[in-house]
Amino acid sequence: MTTELISDTAGFANSVDLSLPAQVVCGEALDVMRRLPPAAFDAIVTDPPYCSGGTFTTDRTSRSAAEKYVSSDSVQGHMMPDFGGDQRDQRSFTLWCSFWLSEALRVVRPGGTALVFTDWRQLPAVSDALQTAGWRWRGIVVWAKTNARPQPGFCNQSEYVLWASHGQLDRDHKPPYLPGVFTIGSPKGRARKHITAKPLTLMQQLVRSTTERGLILDPFAGSGTTGAAAIMEGRRFFGIEASSTYARLASDVVGKAFAE
Numbered sequence: 384m385t386t387e388l389i390s391d392t393a394g395f396a397n398s399v400d401l402s403l404p405a406q407v408v409c410g411e412a413l414d415v416m417r418r419l420p421p422a423a424f425d426a427i428v429t430d431p432p433y434c435s436g437g438t439f440t441t442d443r444t445s446r447s448a449a450e451k452y453v454s455s456d457s458v459q460g461h462m463m464p465d466f467g468g469d470q471r472d473q474r475s476f477t478l479w480c481s482f483w484l485s486e487a488l489r490v491v492r493p494g495g496t497a498l499v500f501t502d503w504r505q506l507p508a509v510s511d512a513l514q515t516a517g518w519r520w521r522g523i524v525v526w527a528k529t530n531a532r533p534q535p536g537f538c539n540q541s542e543y544v545l546w547a548s549h550g551q552l553d554r555d556h557k558p559p560y561l562p563g564v565f566t567i568g569s570p571k572g573r574a575r576k577h578i579t580a581k582p583l584t585l586m587q588q589l590v591r592s593t594t595e596r597g598l599i600l601d602p603f604a605g606s607g608t609t610g611a612a613a614i615m616e617g618r619r620f621f622g623i624e625a626s627s628t629y630a631r632l633a634s635d636v637v638g639k640a641f642a643e
């Protein structure tokens with residue numbers, strides 16, 4: 384099984400087929416989402432650019448994602464391409480999140496769910512944007528990383544996943560009982576295909592909360608970890624990724640997940 388990679392965003396409205404098991408579109412998230420039909424997805428599971436990585440606004444807005452998120456001990460020999468969209472200041476980040484989360488609400492059916500990654504700095508911004516967009520905020524999942532860099536005082540070793548629903552949850556959807564804290568190291572070495580790649584095992588657990596055999600949207604697909612997890616857990620996947628290098632990689636990674 385392969386994953387269809389669509390590179391022509393303009394022509395994609397004619398070629399999109401949401402009954403396919405997996406598709407990745409190379410394009411800008413809002414632009415592509417606005418072309419998608421309403422209520423077509425069961426869930427959005429996504430890891431957007433955090434626009435974080437520094438105590439002050441200038442730290443966050445003046446450095447590239449690679450400069451912010453690839454630590455000096457792992458930078459030597461790293462071949463992962465940089466990515467864009469990570470330099471918004473606080474106000475524009477919150478506004479931008481409310482735009483794409485509003486589109487997400489439109490394309491996810493009532494009763495469907497959202498899982499959105501963020502870090503401690505941007506948690507207030509993302510939770511505001513999520514609710515501004517009309518999602519019903521239901522809780523926070525903690526991803527506790529085992530390999531975070533120590534620092535004086537408390538180690539910032541966790542990232543967060545905001546969990547929300549489009550109105551009431553489906554009465555007949557009975558997800559498994561899942562923990563609220565996952566202690567898993569971030570991908571290292573060859574397993575790290577993207578500057579900010581999430582662990583596949585974490586994504587598999589998160590995906591289990593969504594409708595069985597449902598269609599999952601990830602508008603910031605990166606190296607396709609959400610997509611691989613979706614396929615391995617028996618869901619279908621539609622990914623959007625602005626970087627052509629990462630979109631190709633995501634298409635490969637999701638395609639290989641069919642053989643797992």
Ligand SMILES: C[S@@+](CC[C@H](N)C(=O)[O-])C[C@H]1O[C@@H](n2cnc3c(N)ncnc32)[C@H](O)[C@@H]1O
Pocket residue numbers: 410411412413430431432433466467468469576577579580581602603604605606607608609623624625626629
């Ligand atoms: C945090 S990374 C996702 C990493 C992914 N979870 C993984 O495990 O590989 C965010 C991705 O969003 C992409 N991106 C940034 N702005 C975008 C936009 N406006 N539309 C689509 N993709 C965008 C970046 O190129 C980057 O690959």
